[in-house]
Amino acid sequence: MTEDEVERVWAEATRAVMANPAVGPAKGAQLALAVPRGVGAGMLYLAVQNEFTLKLLEGQLRPSIMSAIAQIPEAQEIENFIVLVDPDVQPSIDPDPGDLKSSPAQHAPVHEPLHAEAVRPVNEPLARHRASDEADSRLNEKYRFDSFVIGQSNRFAHAAAVAVAEAPARAYNPLFIYGDSGLGKTHLLHAIGHYARELFSEIRVRYVSSEDFTNDFINSIANNQGAAFHTRYRSVDLLLVDDIQFLEGKAETQEAFFHTFNTLHDHNKQVVITSDVQPKQLRGFEERMLSRFEWGLLTDIQVPDLETRIAILRKKAQRESLEIDDSILEFIASKFTSNIRELEGTLIRVTAFASLNQQRIDMTLVQTVLKDLITLDEDNEVQPSDIISRTADYFDLSIDELYGPSRAQQIATARQIAMYLCRELTPLSLPKIGQLFGGRDHTTVMYAHKKIAQLIAERRSIYNQVTELTTRIKQGSR
Numbered sequence: 001m002t003e004d005e006v007e008r009v010w011a012e013a014t015r016a017v018m019a020n021p022a023v024g025p026a027k028g029a030q031l032a033l034a035v036p037r038g039v040g041a042g043m044l045y046l047a048v049q050n051e052f053t054l055k056l057l058e059g060q061l062r063p064s065i066m067s068a069i070a071q072i073p074e075a076q077e078i079e080n081f082i083v084l085v086d087p088d089v090q091p092s093i094d095p096d097p098g099d100l101k102s103s104p105a106q107h108a109p110v111h112e113p114l115h116a117e118a119v120r121p122v123n124e125p126l127a128r129h130r131a132s133d134e135a136d137s138r139l140n141e142k143y144r145f146d147s148f149v150i151g152q153s154n155r156f157a158h159a160a161a162v163a164v165a166e167a168p169a170r171a172y173n174p175l176f177i178y179g180d181s182g183l184g185k186t187h188l189l190h191a192i193g194h195y196a197r198e199l200f201s202e203i204r205v206r207y208v209s210s211e212d213f214t215n216d217f218i219n220s221i222a223n224n225q226g227a228a229f230h231t232r233y234r235s236v237d238l239l240l241v242d243d244i245q246f247l248e249g250k251a252e253t254q255e256a257f258f259h260t261f262n263t264l265h266d267h268n269k270q271v272v273i274t275s276d277v278q279p280k281q282l283r284g285f286e287e288r289m290l291s292r293f294e295w296g297l298l299t300d301i302q303v304p305d306l307e308t309r310i311a312i313l314r315k316k317a318q319r320e321s322l323e324i325d326d327s328i329l330e331f332i333a334s335k336f337t338s339n340i341r342e343l344e345g346t347l348i349r350v351t352a353f354a355s356l357n358q359q360r361i362d363m364t365l366v367q368t369v370l371k372d373l374i375t376l377d378e379d380n381e382v383q384p385s386d387i388i389s390r391t392a393d394y395f396d397l398s399i400d401e402l403y404g405p406s407r408a409q410q411i412a413t414a415r416q417i418a419m420y421l422c423r424e425l426t427p428l429s430l431p432k433i434g435q436l437f438g439g440r441d442h443t444t445v446m447y448a449h450k451k452i453a454q455l456i457a458e459r460r461s462i463y464n465q466v467t468e469l470t471t472r473i474k475q476g477s478r
């Protein structure tokens, strides 16, 4: 829609809402303070001067506004609207409802064209509402730049991530980070979010795994809440999308993501995407989407060299106040070469074993622990189905019992151990593991992982069970 068309549509919608006796002159006057900024991907963008007007339009007046828009034939493409706060906005309509006889559009001043937003400094974000809502951003506290070790394998990705956080939508947009499982992509995504929030207190950030995006999209359709879904993802300044490869073959979710991406990109909002492969190698994606992924900057993360692995372990040991000799960290780092999650997991097991046995961590102890941990080469992946069948077998349960809803202590613990092992031994994401266990939520898997990691350090029986099971599973995979 052209700017003029958008203004005409908004003027007409405003008149219709103000003529509605249920709205009343006071609210009508507030509505008249909104200025249309443009339409993109089905979304009408309105700017208002303050939070109060924003809340009124997005809250009480939303149904009347939507139904007024729905009555306007030229407004067919508008599916929803977002209100942004811009203190400099010049209301185009005389707020006095008595003035309704003249068309608001007639005395509308010339507005900033939609693309003018592109030059707005990012530290003056347009949208200020809900900016401080930390939970909304879904960032993990642990993953920050200061806990990320820079090495040859990730130097470029790290630099690009910092650049994007310091100048969202001005450095590289989108930033596409790819690499094998467990090499730090998720860590970098969260770190970008945290750092950007530190630099720009008003910035709205949202982290989402592509599986959560898919589930959210499906639920929004099932519950008739498409508009809320669009608003949720299209009203952020920085969208961090993890593991995009999981959108493979999901045509409708891809379409929704495509529109989200376009809206954000068109409005100069930053998108960062991670994947296990580069765009060209993503299967089951439309070409138009793959080419967009390449618009900005592509960067990979590679397997870290020995020095970086040692530095990662050292940092982790410091953070957890573990007293471990450098020579031991070097030894562990030399045994686990390809996945940092596995490397960290080993350190946790070593410290758990030491604390359970009240021993100092020395080389003999480390060797005892490591002899139970068989490393597999690339061709011998652990299959989640093996983890499940072997865990069921080990605890003398049927597979159905392990999947099922029973909360009996023994079954629940066995299930949590199986979830823990899926997370530790396979590249599956939390939502994927949740799906595998009868459609459970990813937070259940997260809880299971955390709980078992804790129990390993506290209870010898759990430590032994997890270690024995790991050995059996890995032996089976060779």
Ligand SMILES: Nc1ncnc2c1ncn2[C@@H]1O[C@H](COP(=O)(O)OP(=O)(O)OP(=O)(O)O)[C@@H](O)[C@H]1O
Binding pocket: 143, 147, 148, 149, 150, 154, 179, 180, 181, 182, 183, 184, 185, 186, 187, 188, 243, 276, 312, 340, 341, 344, 427, 428, 429
């Ligand atoms: N350079 C690094 N410095 C410190 N910790 C790191 C580094 N790289 C990875 N890690 C740690 O390794 C673990 C796995 O990293 P992360 O989850 O980010 O990997 P990923 O590449 O996103 O894996 P996946 O594709 O399986 O989701 C995390 O605990 C993370 O903090």
